[in-house]
Amino acid sequence: xxxxxxxxxxxxxxxxxxxxxLISIALAFLVLFLFLPLVAVFAKAFxxxxxxxxxxxxxxxxxxxIRLTLTVAAIVVPVNVVFGVAAAWAIAKFEFPGRGLLVxxxxxxxxxSPVVSGMVFVxxxxxxxxxxxxxxxxxxxxxxxxxxxxxxTLFVTSPFVARELLPLMESQGNEEEEAALTLGxxxxxxxxxxxxPKIRWGLLYGVVLCNARAMGEFGAVSxxxxxxxxxxxxxxxxxxxxxxxxxxxxxxxVASLLSLLALATIGIKAYVESxxxxxx
Amino acid sequence: xxxxxxxxIGIVVAAMSIAVAAxxxxxxxxxxxxxxxxxxxxxxxxxxxxxxxxxxAKTGNDLTVQQSHGGSGKQARSVAEGLEADVVTxxxxxxxxxxxxxxxxxxxWQKRLPDNSCPYTSTIVFxxxxxxxxxxKDWDDLAKPGVAVITPNxxxxxxxxxxxxxxxxxxxxxxxxxxxxxxxxxxxxxxxVPVLDTGARGSTVTFVERGIGDVLIAWENEALLAVRxxxxxxxxxxxxxxxxxxEPPVAVVDKFAAKHDTKEVATAYLxxxxxxxxxxxxxxxxxxxxxxxVGASYAYxxxxxxxxxxxxxxxxxxxxxxxxxxxxxxxxxxxxxxR
Amino acid sequence: MSRADRRVLPGFAPAxxxxxxxxxxxxxxxxxxxxxxxxxxxxxxxWAAVSAPRALAAYxxxxxxxxxxxxxxxxxxxxxxxVLVRYEFPGKRVVDALVDLPFALPTxxxxxxxxxxxxxxxxxxxxxxxxxxxxxxxxxxxxVALTFIGLPFVVRTVQPVLQDLEPEIExxxxxxxxxxxxxxxxxxxxxxLPALATGFALSFAxxxxxxxxxxxxxxxxxxxxxxxxxxxxxxxxxxxxxxxxAIALVFLTVSFTMLLTxxxxxxxxxxxxxxx
Numbered sequence: 094x095x096x097x098x099x100x101x102x103x104x105x106x107x108x109x110x111x112x113x114x115l116i117s118i119a120l121a122f123l124v125l126f127l128f129l130p131l132v133a134v135f136a137k138a139f140x141x142x143x144x145x146x147x148x149x150x151x152x153x154x155x156x157x158x159i160r161l162t163l164t165v166a167a168i169v170v171p172v173n174v175v176f177g178v179a180a181a182w183a184i185a186k187f188e189f190p191g192r193g194l195l196v197x198x199x200x201x202x203x204x205x206s207p208v209v210s211g212m213v214f215v216x217x218x219x220x221x222x223x224x225x226x227x228x229x230x231x232x233x234x235x236x237x238x239x240x241x242x243x244x245x246t247l248f249v250t251s252p253f254v255a256r257e258l259l260p261l262m263e264s265q266g267n268e269e270e271e272a273a274l275t276l277g278x279x280x281x282x283x284x285x286x287x288x289x290p291k292i293r294w295g296l297l298y299g300v301v302l303c304n305a306r307a308m309g310e311f312g313a314v315s316x317x318x319x320x321x322x323x324x325x326x327x328x329x330x331x332x333x334x335x336x337x338x339x340x341x342x343x344x345x346x347v348a349s350l351l352s353l354l355a356l357a358t359i360g361i362k363a364y365v366e367s368x369x370x371x372x373x
Numbered sequence: 374x375x376x377x378x379x380x381x382i383g384i385v386v387a388a389m390s391i392a393v394a395a396x397x398x399x400x401x402x403x404x405x406x407x408x409x410x411x412x413x414x415x416x417x418x419x420x421x422x423x424x425x426x427x428x429x430a431k432t433g434n435d436l437t438v439q440q441s442h443g444g445s446g447k448q449a450r451s452v453a454e455g456l457e458a459d460v461v462t463x464x465x466x467x468x469x470x471x472x473x474x475x476x477x478x479x480x481x482w483q484k485r486l487p488d489n490s491c492p493y494t495s496t497i498v499f500x501x502x503x504x505x506x507x508x509x510k511d512w513d514d515l516a517k518p519g520v521a522v523i524t525p526n527x528x529x530x531x532x533x534x535x536x537x538x539x540x541x542x543x544x545x546x547x548x549x550x551x552x553x554x555x556x557x558x559x560x561x562x563x564x565x566v567p568v569l570d571t572g573a574r575g576s577t578v579t580f581v582e583r584g585i586g587d588v589l590i591a592w593e594n595e596a597l598l599a600v601r602x603x604x605x606x607x608x609x610x611x612x613x614x615x616x617x618x619x620e621p622p623v624a625v626v627d628k629f630a631a632k633h634d635t636k637e638v639a640t641a642y643l644x645x646x647x648x649x650x651x652x653x654x655x656x657x658x659x660x661x662x663x664x665x666x667v668g669a670s671y672a673y674x675x676x677x678x679x680x681x682x683x684x685x686x687x688x689x690x691x692x693x694x695x696x697x698x699x700x701x702x703x704x705x706x707x708x709x710x711x712r
Numbered sequence: 713m714s715r716a717d718r719r720v721l722p723g724f725a726p727a728x729x730x731x732x733x734x735x736x737x738x739x740x741x742x743x744x745x746x747x748x749x750x751x752x753x754x755x756x757x758x759w760a761a762v763s764a765p766r767a768l769a770a771y772x773x774x775x776x777x778x779x780x781x782x783x784x785x786x787x788x789x790x791x792x793x794x795v796l797v798r799y800e801f802p803g804k805r806v807v808d809a810l811v812d813l814p815f816a817l818p819t820x821x822x823x824x825x826x827x828x829x830x831x832x833x834x835x836x837x838x839x840x841x842x843x844x845x846x847x848x849x850x851x852x853x854x855x856v857a858l859t860f861i862g863l864p865f866v867v868r869t870v871q872p873v874l875q876d877l878e879p880e881i882e883x884x885x886x887x888x889x890x891x892x893x894x895x896x897x898x899x900x901x902x903x904x905l906p907a908l909a910t911g912f913a914l915s916f917a918x919x920x921x922x923x924x925x926x927x928x929x930x931x932x933x934x935x936x937x938x939x940x941x942x943x944x945x946x947x948x949x950x951x952x953x954x955x956x957x958a959i960a961l962v963f964l965t966v967s968f969t970m971l972l973t974x975x976x977x978x979x980x981x982x983x984x985x986x987x988x
Contacts, residue, residue, distance in 0.1 A: 112799060118788070128810070134821060179726070183727035195732070198739060199731075201739055204917060206922070206960070207922075209964060213742035216957065217742055247738055251738060271721070308818070309817065309819065352817060362816075
């Protein structure tokens with residue numbers, strides 16, 4: 094980082110008044126749109142006291158929702174990590190026809206509304222879907238069951254790791270890998286000992302974002318889940334149910350769990366960035 | 374020949390294992406899925422707890438009843454699409470008939486339980502804000518210009534269809550059976566509806582939480598619940614002099630119950646709704662019980678309403694659904710505006 | 713990188729086949745179903761579904777609110793990015809980290825939090841009520857939600873550009889006698905513009921499809937405050953799959969176009985920056 098770009102007084106900078114004004118505007122904007130909602134979650138969660146808060150979280154339906162959410166994340170994140178690494182490797186390190194198209198396709202789930210993301214799986218696997226009758230004949234349940242939720246979540250979170258690693262691997266180039274190979278390393282060894290360490294922070298960041306989205310996905314899961322309490326309700330769906338049953342502080346109590354997760358996510362991200370780009 | 378110590382220990386261990394296995398087989402876990410309509414959340418919370426106790430005492434098994442709630446029509450279609458309900462407790466018989474058509478239960482399901490498989494009834498009333506600022510007294514007032522009416526979407530919600538038919542039935546009564554005038558009345562009413570939620574609970578949330586609308590057309594049980602939940606005095610129940618008798622049925626979904634081997638517990642679960650305890654729970658949640666004795670002790674909480682039935686006025690659900698709620702039916706033509 | 717790389721670095725075959733296989737199964741086939749399903753409607757019915765007044769109102773609302781959210785984020789996002797890069801103040805590191813909150817927070821949580829804040833009896837809604845300003849359950853509430861959702865996009869795309877701006881250029885402008893405002897307008901802003909455009913487009917694209925955070929705070933009244941994803945959801949709940957897929961397809965096309973524009977803008981912007 095260029096030491097000359099540190100703030101310094103002089104005729105090149107804004108006057109103190111302007112600076113203060115800009116800082117105030119920026120902070121006011123952030124307080125209004127970021128900080129207050131976060132505080133609101135916790136304030137409303139504890140509105141009825143700490144005992145009610147705990148009760149809401151250890152409630153069996155809440156625990157089932159937590160368990161389901163963790164299960165989904167535990168499956169979705171590793172799968173998308175493998176995919177993300179493979180995709181980034183293939184695209185960043187090699188030239189091939191259709192490279193740009195592949196990148197756009199990988200980006201596609203970002204452009205699809207969550208509701209539509211869930212809907213396509215109902216269209217495929219629902220009872221009147223493309224493979225619906227076959228599934229019914231073989232007694233395989235996808236929609237309204239765990240597999241459907243996993244598929245929808247996979248779809249929605251698939252770009253995160255790939256998108257994170259792609260520019261990273263592109264900018265890192267191949268020299269180190271090529272050197273390792275000429276020194277006699279095998280393909281896998283080169284990958285584990287040379288490439289992986291280079292991308293580890295980007296990978297961590299991608300994992301963390303993918304996880305946050307996997308646990309927090311609402312629209313897509315809402316469409317495929319069937320809303321069976323205790324069975325196919327994830328934490329976000331459970332929050333919606335509590336909210337619709339007038340149990341507002343319980344809804345916020347459960348929501349606060351996800352908020353804590355969000356704070357952990359951005360904390361890890363800040364840490365990762367401080368390792369990658371130490372600020373002067 | 375005497376048995377060695379080893380053999381004796383072996384026999385004891387074997388005997389103990391069998392005993393343990395037998396007892397754990399007895400204290401098994403059973404689970405059924407109850408797919409229900411929107412407002413019954415609180416009702417079945419209590420019913421499930423009570424019935425689980427009864428079932429445990431009777432069989433030693435731990436019963437979990439899982440719940441899914443939503444607009445009745447939507448729930449029925451979900452079951453038809455593969456949501457494996459062991460029992461359905463829906464808002465109207467037509468939705469269960471639709472499942473019979475799909476082959477999920479027998480066509481004569483309604484005869485299997487007393488009172489046409491409806492352990493409790495309800496009716497349709499109005500919920501207004503404190504002080505009744507728009508002076509809502511009867512169905513007429515809902516069709517007046519400047520009154521915002523909240524009612525759910527008949528395409529997804531059972532309560533919505535009862536609401537619609539209650540309004541239509543009122544109009545028939547008022548205009549001496551003139552269907553054209555009734556249609557005009559209902560059309561004017563729906564012009565006053567700014568938003569259609571997917572279920573009765575959704576509409577209640579819109580009216581109460583979002584503060585939209587002057588009057589909510591609601592299940593009687595939902596209105597009484599709202600009055601209680603939001604502090605006395607914030608909302609008032611207005612009972613029209615005439616309304617429709619709403620009979621929400623319950624049924625075991627034969628195909629799935631057979632598949633999950635839960636037919637016995639599912640049948641017992643529904644039968645429990647008819648027992649005095651079950652009826653008591655229903656009454657506590659503002660559903661009108663069938664049991665005369667329980668009904669008498671809870672009569673105070675229900676307004677006096679002159680009720681007409683769907684059979685008498687509309688010739689039954691099948692006809693009503695076909696005429697009014699099927700694609701291209703009267704409702705589509707009334708509500709129009711690009712569905 | 714040349715074709716020769718493929719021979720030098722191993723692992724192309726497994727990586728590409730895994731990638732293509734995964735993408736085909738998970739992304740392409742489901743999206744293809746969307747196209748096929750709406751094709752089954754037939755052109756007349758398809759057109760009727762996607763051009764119905766209610767659908768048109770939904771598209772209009774989604775697009776307008778997403779544009780508004782993007783615009784607000786564009787203006788304030790630049791200010792936030794500037795402040796974070798150029799100034800020091802206590803708690804700056806925390807604020808900088810918090811900017812990512814909308815990325816990490818589930819949409820449903822954001823939805824109920826914003827609704828409770830801006831409802832008439834909420835902390836902020838209470839302050840606005842005497843002025844007759846209703847936020848929750850109106851299109852204004854949708855704009856608030858979409859501003860939240862898209863907030864990090866502009867800030868995070870503009871920040872690196874501001875950080876990499878060479879101070880020599882600013883120095884030169886000052887030495888040549890340009891006032892601060894002129895320097896900002898003529899020297900700094902053009903450099904930031906591509907990133908700003910990218911950030912705006914990303915915020916807009918994200919806001920178009922947003923469901924979870926909007927559905928709680930919007931009034932969901934057809935023709936007035938019903939966003940397109942909600943309309944799709946309602947059609948789904950009515951089991952009108954054909955209608956739902958038709959509308960989804962049209963909407964998806966709009967979103968894809970945005971995405972392609974974003975990618976193109978980003979490439980052009982970075983190329984132009986490199987060329988300086």
